[in-house]
Every structure is written in structure tokens, then in C-alpha cells.
Amino acid sequence: MATTRFDRRAFLFAALASWLAGASRGDAMTSNPVAESGGLANFERRFAGTVFRPDTSDYARLSKIYQARATARPALFAHCTSADDVRRAVLAAREAAAPLSVRCGGHSYAGHSLNDGGVVLDLSGLRSIEIAADGGSATVGGGTLAGMIDRATAAKGRATTLGQCPTVGIGGLALGGGVGPLMGRLGLTCDNLLSAQIVLADGRVVTASEEADGDLFWAIRGGGGNFGVATRLTFRLHPVTLVTGGFVTLRSADPRAMLHLYADLCAAAPDDLVMLGMLVPDDEGRPLLMIQVCHLGSPEQAAADIAPLVASPYVIENGVGRLPYADLQTQGPPEMPLLPSTNRAGFRAAFDEVAIDTLARALAEAPGPYMHGLVPLHGAVTATEQSKTAFPLRERGIAYGLTSIIAGPESLSPTRAWIAELNDSLRGSGPGAYVNVMGDEGAEAVKFAYGDNFTRLLALKNRYDPANIFRNNQNIRREPFH
Ligand SMILES: Cc1cc2nc3c(=O)[nH]c(=O)nc-3n(C[C@H](O)[C@H](O)[C@H](O)COP(=O)(O)OP(=O)(O)OC[C@H]3O[C@@H](n4cnc5c(N)ncnc54)[C@H](O)[C@@H]3O)c2cc1C
The missing domain is CATH 3.30.43.10 (Uridine Diphospho-n-acetylenolpyruvylglucosamine Reductase, domain 2)
Structure with missing residues (x-):
């Protein structure tokens, strides 16, 4: 497989640095x-x-x-x-x-x-990692960062599904769901949670698992920080060493062409293959689609499955090769610059002509820089019943998180309007969004995100936190909350 070295860090940093020149950084924070x-x-x-x-x-x-x-x-x-x-x-x-x-x-x-x-x-x-002697599980403190866990488990030839960003906290990641390069075969981060020690709103400290406090265990696998504070979490580990992976960047004169290719490949991807996408503008404002490929199968199978992607005429950089999984996980920037942004999230079961056209038109009119994440859900994620955990998206399709950078105070309101309109047009008919990539969108949006799981979540919220002590989160409540 041809491998062109692609310095994604340099690319992202250069792009972000130029975007951030003059951006509003929330300076009011200090005053x-x-x-x-x-x-x-x-x-x-x-x-x-x-x-x-x-x-x-x-x-x-x-x-x-x-x-x-x-x-x-x-x-x-x-x-x-x-x-x-x-x-x-x-x-x-x-x-x-x-x-x-x-x-x-x-x-x-x-x-x-x-x-x-x-x-x-x-x-x-609360940053700690203990790996069980048999390598089958890891117990981590509730304040541990994802990259720390990846590094510690890789040293034992093991991994669990974590996200792409090493500085994301395990608490937010796991309780909201947790999508990442291993999920097609191994499920979400929350699907690998075996138990969690939770401090409840009334001060009780409980350990929730399939065997004990089952309702709470259901709720914290997708329900976010609504139910208490996780102080220890135990995850199932899997043998993961070498993978076929890296970043592939696409650009097509008409962005619809590369989006079609991506949607078709995701719709047909086997469980071993995850292709997390990110749309960003290049330095001339043209949309680029950066895809992080991760394939857990044999090199031969990976080459065959990835061939239609890497052979595409839209590829401008191909960094896919055979590498330790831990190295794939450090290909992003070690520290993401802090970005002032406005965010929306949704889900499309069919990333079809309508969705692609909507997205392409919107990108052409973007009021500023953007980083839109595309998260294809399939395999072990969608093999799990929607009612098994609070995480609502168990249908094959693409979850997305729209992020628009606020380039200055004057761009806040046009950017907000643009991203809200794009999300309204892009959303499919059914409910659903990944709460971890939502902005501050309000109670109705949270209800919409959880779809059929909302009713049970609300009942459990009223049982475990009736006074809504834990409300600074994607909050599960009736509007207005009493
Ligand atoms: C640059 C970047 C990259 C990302 N990449 C991915 C990715 O690859 N995959 C993915 O799935 N998501 C990703 N996300 C989204 C991420 O999962 C969410 O933003 C998540 O909520 C962040 O968790 P945190 O602990 O870092 O955040 P924080 O801001 O510290 O916490 C967010 C919320 O999580 C809850 N929370 C956190 N810790 C605990 C705890 N121990 N107990 C109870 N509640 C807690 C609280 O409600 C808190 O308000 C990314 C986000 C960013 C900004």
C-alpha cells in the first residue's frame, strides 16, 4: 500500500493558527x-x-x-x-x-x-490506571485523560475504545458514549464499561454494574453527567497491537463527489474498518475531508477494504500504513488549541443525495472556518439494541458534530444562524444526536437527541437527582424544570 507521509499536526496547527488570528478567545474570562x-x-x-x-x-x-x-x-x-x-x-x-x-x-x-x-x-x-493481572480490564480514576489510558493499555498490548483526542477526559467521554477508531469491532467506550463508582446527588457512593444498581448502570452509559460523579471506572480491554491506519485527505472540485465516495464507503464498511471524517477548509477555503482510517483485520483484508478509498482520484494525502494502534492515537495534535466555537449535532441514517447536497451548499456559504466531524456508526455499535444502554444511536448511519469557529465578536450571530440552519436541514426525519458533540442547545435538543430512551432517562433522573443538582451538562429535564 503506497504511503505518503502526511504531517497532520503541522497541517492542523497551521490552519488553526491562521484561523485563530483575531479570533475572540473569551478574553472576558480574566476580567x-x-x-x-x-x-x-x-x-x-x-x-x-x-x-x-x-x-x-x-x-x-x-x-x-x-x-x-x-x-x-x-x-x-x-x-x-x-x-x-x-x-x-x-x-x-x-x-x-x-x-x-x-x-x-x-x-x-x-x-x-x-x-x-x-x-x-x-x-x-483522580488520575490513575490499574490494569488487571490477566489484562482483561482496566480500572481508572474518574479524572483520567483518554491518552493516558491508551498509553498504559498499549504497553500491555491491550486497548479499549477511546476517542481520537488524548486530552479528552474519560468521565465526559465514557458517560456520554465514546466514539473512536475501534468501535466498529469493539463497540463504544460505554459499551466496554464494566462498572463505575458513582457519587450520587445525596452523597451516597455506589458501584453500578450489570449486577448492582442496574438502572443507574443503564443511565450512565450514554446519559452523561446527569446522575452523579464517576470516581472510578472499569473497562473491558481487548488485545490490540498493530492496525492498518492513518489519515487520508480528500478534495474534489465539487465537494459532493468526495462526500458521495465517503458515504458509500461508510455504508459498506466491514466491522473491522472505521473511517472517522472531518471536514475543514483548506487555506483557500475549499472543503477538505480528512479521514482517520483504522482497520483491525489482516493487512491483506485491510488493503482490500481500503483500496477504493486510497485509489480515489480525490486523495491529496495518504498517510495509511501498518502501525501500532498507540501510534495512530498520537497522530492528532498533542494539545488542541482552545477554540471559540458554536456547535450543533445530529444523525442521518441515510447520508444520501439530499444530505450531501445540503452539506455542500452550506460549506460554500460558510461564514468562517469550520471543523465538522462525521462519525459513521456500524458494526458492534449498531449490533447493540437501542434499549440496552442510554446511548441512543444504534442504527447504522452517520452521526455528526458541526463546529464553526467564531472568528471575532461580529461573526458570532451569523455563524450561529448558519450552523443552526445547516443542522435543521441536515437532520433526518428521526430523532437522535450524540450528546458529547452537542453545543449548548437546550432541553428540547437533549430530548430530541435521546429519542426513545428519553422517557426512561427522565424517570431515572427524577429518582437519582430529583433536585437536578447535576445540571451543568446535556441536562435531562422537563422544560420548564420544576
Ligand atoms: C478536541 C475534541 C476532540 C474530541 N474527540 C472525541 C472523540 O474522538 N470521541 C468522542 O466520543 N468524543 C470526542 N469529543 C467529545 C467529548 O467526548 C466530550 O466533549 C466530552 O464531554 C469531554 O469530556 P471531558 O471530561 O474532557 O470534558 P469536561 O468538560 O471536563 O466534562 C464534560 C461533562 O462531562 C461530565 N463529566 C465529566 N467527567 C465526569 C465524571 N467523572 N463524572 C460525571 N460526569 C462527568 C460533566 O457533566 C461535564 O460537564 C471531543 C471533544 C473535543 C473538544
Whole structure:
């Protein structure tokens, strides 16, 4: 298989650097006053752990999240190093009637890991990885980053499905679902969750699994941070060493041509092959489709399955080769620049003529730079019944996350309008979206995202968190919430 070296990092960084020149970076973050919730004066006494208040370097560091547009200023960050710390922090915030957020990897597109005037649980003190002696599972702390887990499991010739970005937190990733290069064969991150220790809204600490607290275990596999704080998670591991993978970049004079090719290939892809796509503009504004290929089968089978892609006339860079899975997982930038963006998400069972035409027309009129993720769902993901876990998308098709970069204050409203219109036109007739790539879209959008699973999620939310203590997330509630 021909392999052209493609320095994706250099490409992405160059593109992002130019986009960000002049972009609004949420500078207000450093100047907004903190509107502290009244009862937090005694927080330190109740929490009895390390607290970072404004005007400290730790506060400034933790206030920076991937969503650079977020300007919220919490009263404090509570640095948690144990489930007991989390329990005391939840109860202290609750007693103070203060807003509560959870910050794991800080990659929430909606900026949910901050809040105004309240408490943020900083889970960076909960980073740990223990691999079982038989290599069959890994137990990680609730603040661990995905890349740390990939590295530790790779050293044992094992892996579980994680995403493409090493700095995403396992808490947000796993509880919302978790899509990544291994999912066609091995399922989602949440499909590989065996058990989780959860601190509930009333301060109880429980371990949920198929055997115990089954309803809670159902809800946390896709239901996000709505039900409590995960302080330990155990995942099934699989033997994964060499894969066939890398990035292939396509460009066609009419973007419809490359999108058709991609849609056809995804519709026919075997379980061993995952092709995660990302649409970005090149330096002249023409859409590029960057595809991360990962094939778990034999080199011969991989070559045969990938041939129609790499032989396509639209390929401008082909970085596919045989490599350790861990190396594939480090081909993205080690630290994504923090981006001010507006986001929408949806799902298309059929990525057909209508969807492709809609997307191509919209890209031609984009008000600024974009990074639209295309996530083909098939294989082990769609072999699982929709009712088995809270994760709603179990039908073959393409989930997408639309990200438009806000290039300056004046571009906020046209960009928002453009992305909302694109999403409305792109969505298929059925419900569904991947909550982890949604923006701050409101309660109705969350209900729409969960489709048939929403009713059970709402009932469980009312059972486990009736006061909606855990509300800074893709929140499951009736609108208006009582
Ligand atoms: C650059 C980038 C790349 C991404 N790549 C992928 C990808 O390849 N695959 C994929 O599936 N997703 C991907 N995502 C989406 C990602 O899964 C979500 O943004 C996820 O919520 C981020 O989790 P976090 O812990 O980093 O974020 P945070 O902002 O820290 O947390 C987000 C929310 O998750 C909840 N949460 C986090 N930790 C816990 C915990 N321990 N217990 C309870 N609740 C918790 C909270 O509700 C919190 O508000 C990507 C996002 C970005 C920005």
C-alpha cells in the first residue's frame, strides 16, 4: 500500500493558527467579576480539601477549557483526590445552593465544565490506571485523560475504545458514549464499561454494574453527567497491537463527489474498518475531508477494504500504513488549541443525495472556518439494541458534530444562524444526536437527541437527582424544570 507521509499536526496547527488570528478567545474570562453564590463562605470548612479561589494560578489554569468562548467564572475549584472528597464537595455545594459543575478533561463543547459563581469539581486529582493481572480490564480514576489510558493499555498490548483526542477526559467521554477508531469491532467506550463508582446527588457512593444498581448502570452509559460523579471506572480491554491506519485527505472540485465516495464507503464498511471524517477548509477555503482510517483485520483484508478509498482520484494525502494502534492515537495534535466555537449535532441514517447536497451548499456559504466531524456508526455499535444502554444511536448511519469557529465578536450571530440552519436541514426525519458533540442547545435538543430512551432517562433522573443538582451538562429535564 503506497504511503505518503502526511504531517497532520503541522497541517492542523497551521490552519488553526491562521484561523485563530483575531479570533475572540473569551478574553472576558480574566476580567469578569465573580458573582459568588451566598453560602460558599464556609465551603472550605465543609469540604476540608484543597480549594482554588480566583487570583490563583491554579484557578486561571482550570478556567481554561477547550470551549474558548466560555466566560463563566466559578467561585472556586474544589480539587478532589478521592470519592470522599467528591462526596463532601457535592454536599457542601448543595448546602450552599451553589451551581455545581464537573471538570474532567475540560473538553465540553457547551462549556459545561464551568459555571458562574458556583463550585467546580476539579477531578485532576483522580488520575490513575490499574490494569488487571490477566489484562482483561482496566480500572481508572474518574479524572483520567483518554491518552493516558491508551498509553498504559498499549504497553500491555491491550486497548479499549477511546476517542481520537488524548486530552479528552474519560468521565465526559465514557458517560456520554465514546466514539473512536475501534468501535466498529469493539463497540463504544460505554459499551466496554464494566462498572463505575458513582457519587450520587445525596452523597451516597455506589458501584453500578450489570449486577448492582442496574438502572443507574443503564443511565450512565450514554446519559452523561446527569446522575452523579464517576470516581472510578472499569473497562473491558481487548488485545490490540498493530492496525492498518492513518489519515487520508480528500478534495474534489465539487465537494459532493468526495462526500458521495465517503458515504458509500461508510455504508459498506466491514466491522473491522472505521473511517472517522472531518471536514475543514483548506487555506483557500475549499472543503477538505480528512479521514482517520483504522482497520483491525489482516493487512491483506485491510488493503482490500481500503483500496477504493486510497485509489480515489480525490486523495491529496495518504498517510495509511501498518502501525501500532498507540501510534495512530498520537497522530492528532498533542494539545488542541482552545477554540471559540458554536456547535450543533445530529444523525442521518441515510447520508444520501439530499444530505450531501445540503452539506455542500452550506460549506460554500460558510461564514468562517469550520471543523465538522462525521462519525459513521456500524458494526458492534449498531449490533447493540437501542434499549440496552442510554446511548441512543444504534442504527447504522452517520452521526455528526458541526463546529464553526467564531472568528471575532461580529461573526458570532451569523455563524450561529448558519450552523443552526445547516443542522435543521441536515437532520433526518428521526430523532437522535450524540450528546458529547452537542453545543449548548437546550432541553428540547437533549430530548430530541435521546429519542426513545428519553422517557426512561427522565424517570431515572427524577429518582437519582430529583433536585437536578447535576445540571451543568446535556441536562435531562422537563422544560420548564420544576
Ligand atoms: C478536541 C475534541 C476532540 C474530541 N474527540 C472525541 C472523540 O474522538 N470521541 C468522542 O466520543 N468524543 C470526542 N469529543 C467529545 C467529548 O467526548 C466530550 O466533549 C466530552 O464531554 C469531554 O469530556 P471531558 O471530561 O474532557 O470534558 P469536561 O468538560 O471536563 O466534562 C464534560 C461533562 O462531562 C461530565 N463529566 C465529566 N467527567 C465526569 C465524571 N467523572 N463524572 C460525571 N460526569 C462527568 C460533566 O457533566 C461535564 O460537564 C471531543 C471533544 C473535543 C473538544
